[in-house]
Amino acid sequence: MAEGLRGKAAIVGAGMIRFGELYDRSLEDMIEGAYLNALQSVDKGLDPQEIEAAWLGTVYPVGGNSGVVLGHATGLFEIPITRVENACATGSDAFRQACLAVASGVYDLVLVVGAEKMHDEPGGLIQRADVKKLWMGRGVTMPAFFGLRATAYMEKYGISREQIALVSVKNHKNGARYPYAHLKVECSLEDVLNASYVSYPLGLYDCCPVTDGAAALLVCSAKIAKRYTDDPVYVLGSGLATESFVRGGDLTSFPATKRAAQQAYEMAGITPEDVDVAEIHDCFSITELISYEDLGFAEPGRGARLLEEGIVELEGEKPINPSGGLLAKGHPLGATGVAQLVELYEQLRGEAGPVQVKDPEIALQHNIGIGRFATGSVGCVHILGREP
C-alpha cells in the first residue's frame, strides 16, 4: 500500500487579507498582501529566495489562464508556478498539490496562494447560470444546486427550515468576531427565516456573499520545519474525490465528501471523533448540515442535533467554522480552501484571537466544488495536527 502523506509536509507560515468587496485592490494586489502576511508570519523568518516552487489556485482567468499572475504579484519569477483550478475546491487542491510535491522530496519549501477577484465583473454567480443548456444545468444556479439538497434532506428526515437556519445564525455569530470576515454582522433566526427567497427553500441568509480575497501558505518538508518555527502545523491526511448524482444515490449527501474524508482519515490514522476543530464548506447553510454527516460527525439525518445542543458553537466540544465559514467570511472561490487552512493553522498554534477554541490538537478542513454544468461535484478534505 502507498505510504500516504502523514508527517511529511508542514505549514510554517500563513497569511490572508481581510475578505470583502475590495474595489480598491486588484487580484495581484490581494495576492501580494496575502503573500507578505504569510512571509511575516514565519516565526524565525524566511527569505523569499528559499521558495522553490509555487501553486496558485484561482478560478476566473484574470490576466489569462496561467500561473504567471502569481509571479507578477510576488516577484517569484524563474521558479515553477502552476495554476490549479477545481471549481470551489480550487484552493484546497492547490494546497494538496504543494503537499504532494514536498512529500515526494522534489522540493523543500513551496508557496501556495488562493485568490479570487469576484467584484471586477458585475452580477455574481447567479448571472453565470446557463440559459442555453439542454437537460443539464439550464437555469441551475449554485443556490439551486444546494437548494435541491435542502428540499430532499427536509423531506427524507423531517427537518425544518428553522433547523437549517441555525447554521447561518451560528456562523454569523462567529464571523462577527473574526478579524478577516467579509460580513461582520450577527443575524437572528427570524432574520434568516424572513429573508427573501433566492432559491426556495433557501433565502438570502442561507447563501454566502460575493467576496474578493486572497490567502497564502508556506509549506515545507516536515524534516526542516523547525528551521522556520518551533510550532509547525503538520499535514496528517489529504483526500479528494469527484462524484455525480447522475450515477445514483439520494440527494441528501455529497458522496465526494464522504470519499475524500475516508481517504484523509485513513491516511491520518484518525477517526472523526479525534477532530477538535473544523472549517467546513458552508457555501449555503444546508451544505454545512449535510457535511456534518458526510464527515462522520453525526449520523445521517441527525446533523441538526449538533447545532441544537451547542456542540459546534465556538465554546462547544467540536467547534465548526470558528471563522464564520463561507457564510460570513465570504467565498472568494480560489481563496476559500487556503483561507480555511490559514485559520486552522492559527487555531492549532493558539493564535486565533477572538475566535480561538480551546487547545485543539487536530483540525479538519473541508471544501466542495460543483462542476460540469452542475451535474458533478468535487470534495476535498485535509487533516492537520500539532504533532507529525
Place this chain on the structure above:
Amino acid sequence: MTAPEVWRIARENARLVGYRCTQCGWVAFPERKRVCKRCRAAPADFEEVKLKPYGQVLSYVVQHRLPAGFETPLPLAVVELADGPRVYGHLVECAPEDVEVGMEVEADLRVMYEENGARVYSYKFRPRSLEPSRGGS
C-alpha cells in the same frame, strides 16, 4: 448550447433515446457513451433504449433569482425518468406551491430558447396525473 453542441445530441434529445449498460443497468442520456459512469466498464456494452417520457421529481427548488431569459418564480427539479436517467427539468402547468418530492411528471416538448434565430426544442415537465377537467391534453 451552440449549434454543434445541440446537433451532437439531436437524436437523443428529440426522441428521448438513451443507452443502457448491460453490466450494471445505468442509462446514459442525453449522450452516447462507450464507458459506464457507474460501474467503470471500459469499454462497456450499451443497448439502445427508447425512454418512457415520464418520471418522478427526486427533489425541487423554486428559483427566484435568475439571469435574464427566465421567468420567476420558476420550479426546477431533478427528475428521474422511469428508465433511470436523471435530468434537470423545468416544471410547467404547476404552481410552485403544488410541487412535491415524488410527484409524477411527464415530458412535454417545448421551445427552450432561440439561437441565431432558430428555435431550440427540448422537454419541460408537467404533472402526469391527468385530471378529467383538463380534457384531451
